[in-house]
Amino acid sequence: MWDEIEKYLPMFETAVLNFADSEGYPYSIRCRPAPDRPAGVLRLGHTQGNGLRAGPASLLCHSHDDNTWNQKIFVLRGRLEEVEGGWAFRPEKFIPSMGIGSVLDMVHAVIGMRRSAKSYLEKRSLSRPRVPWGEIEVVKDRASRT
Amino acid sequence: MSRPENEPEGAVKDGGYRLMLPPEVEEVFREFRTCEFSTMTRDGVPVAWLVSPLWRPGEGRFVLTTSIGLPRKAFNIRRDPKVSLLFSEPTASDIENPPAVLVQGDAEITDQIRTSPAGFEDYWERLFTIQPAGKMYGANALTRYLMDWYYMRLYIFVRPRRILWWPEGDFGQSPNEVEVGHVG
Numbered sequence A: 001m002w003d004e005i006e007k008y009l010p011m012f013e014t015a016v017l018n019f020a021d022s023e024g025y026p027y028s029i030r031c032r033p034a035p036d037r038p039a040g041v042l043r044l045g046h047t048q049g050n051g052l053r054a055g056p057a058s059l060l061c062h063s064h065d066d067n068t069w070n071q072k073i074f075v076l077r078g079r080l081e082e083v084e085g086g087w088a089f090r091p092e093k094f095i096p097s098m099g100i101g102s103v104l105d106m107v108h109a110v111i112g113m114r115r116s117a118k119s120y121l122e123k124r125s126l127s128r129p130r131v132p133w134g135e136i137e138v139v140k141d142r143a144s145r146t
Numbered sequence B: 001m002s003r004p005e006n007e008p009e010g011a012v013k014d015g016g017y018r019l020m021l022p023p024e025v026e027e028v029f030r031e032f033r034t035c036e037f038s039t040m041t042r043d044g045v046p047v048a049w050l051v052s053p054l055w056r057p058g059e060g061r062f063v064l065t066t067s068i069g070l071p072r073k074a075f076n077i078r079r080d081p082k083v084s085l086l087f088s089e090p091t092a093s094d095i096e097n098p099p100a101v102l103v104q105g106d107a108e109i110t111d112q113i114r115t116s117p118a119g120f121e122d123y124w125e126r127l128f129t130i131q132p133a134g135k136m137y138g139a140n141a142l143t144r145y146l147m148d149w150y151y152m153r154l155y156i157f158v159r160p161r162r163i164l165w166w167p168e169g170d171f172g173q174s175p176n177e178v179e180v181g182h183v184g
Helices: A002-011 A103-123 A133-145 B023-031 B072-079 B121-130 B132-136 B141-146
Strands: A015-020 A026-031 A034-036 A041-044 A055-063 A072-083 A086-096 B035-040 B046-051 B054-056 B061-067 B082-087 B100-109 B153-166 B176-179
Touching: A002 A034, A002 A055, A002 A072, A002 A086, A015 B035, A015 B046, A026 B035, A026 B046, A026 B082, A026 B100, A041 A072, A055 A086, A055 B046, A072 B046, A133 B121, A133 B132, B023 B054, B023 B100, B023 B153, B035 B072, B046 B082, B054 B121, B072 B100, B072 B153, B121 B132
Parallel strands: none
Antiparallel strands: A015 A026, A015 A055, A034 A041, A041 A086, A055 A072, A072 A086, B035 B046, B035 B082, B054 B061, B061 B153, B082 B100, B100 B153, B153 B176
C-alpha cells in the first residue's frame, strides 16, 4: 500500500479528508497530506478550526480536466488520529479508481461494473432494462447545441 | 407509504421550496463541474467519490445518480441517509477565488432503475455538456452492448441540512455556516 501511496499521492496538490461529525454526518475538508512512512501516517496541515474528530476516515485524491475528462482518482481508507503536533491520517487500504494503474486495470474495472450491474439485477429478480437510445441521443444533441 | 398514481419516484411532494443562500454559494452549486459526495459505509467510514450533481433551486435539493454498475453509494444511503457534498474543485467553473462549500444533508434514493432521461433531461443535458466525451457511451452498437449499464441509474436526492463555506477555499479559516431550518 505504501508503495502506491508514494507513487500516486504526489500527483495531487491536495486531498479531501472525510470523517464523521458529532451527529454522524460526513464532514469533508481539503488538506495537504504529507507521507511519514516510518510512522505509518500521512501528516495533515491546515486543519485548524474545522472540528476534526478521531475515528474512521478516508482520503480522496482526484483531478479532472476542463471537460471533466482525464480523471485520476484514488481513495485511502483508514483512521484519523490526533497526534503530537496536530492530526494525522493512518491509511489502511488503497483503493485505485479512474486513471490510476494500467489500461488493463481500466478494462478490468469496466468488466467489473458490468458484472456488478448483472448481479444487482439478478439479486432482485429483475430483467435487464431496455435503454431507450433514441431518447438519450435527443438529450446528447441538445447538449451539443448549448 | 405508496405514491399517488402517476407520480414518478423522486417527485417533489410538497411543491418544493427555495432556500435563501448567499449568491456566492449558489454560484458554486451552479458552476462547479464536480463535487465530492460522501456516504457512510457499513463499518462507519465516510467515503467520498466524485459526482456531478444538479442543483434544483426551486426544489431545494440536489439531484445525483449512480449506475447499478457502481451500487455501493446506493447501499450506503439505504442503510444511512446522512451524506455530504463538498464543492472544492473549481476546475472549469470560471469563478475567480470561489469559496469551498460543504453541504451536509439527508439523501433519498429511488428503488426504481431508470434508463430513460425523461423527467431529468436537465440533469443529463448538463452532464453531456460538462463532460462531452461521455457522449461516446452508447454512441454505437458495441458501446451500447458493453456500456448499457451506464444508463441504468438510481436517482439520489439530497436535501441540505447544514451548509458551511470557506471564503476563497481557505480551509485554514473557520467556515461560515447556515442551518437549513426546514429539515429535522
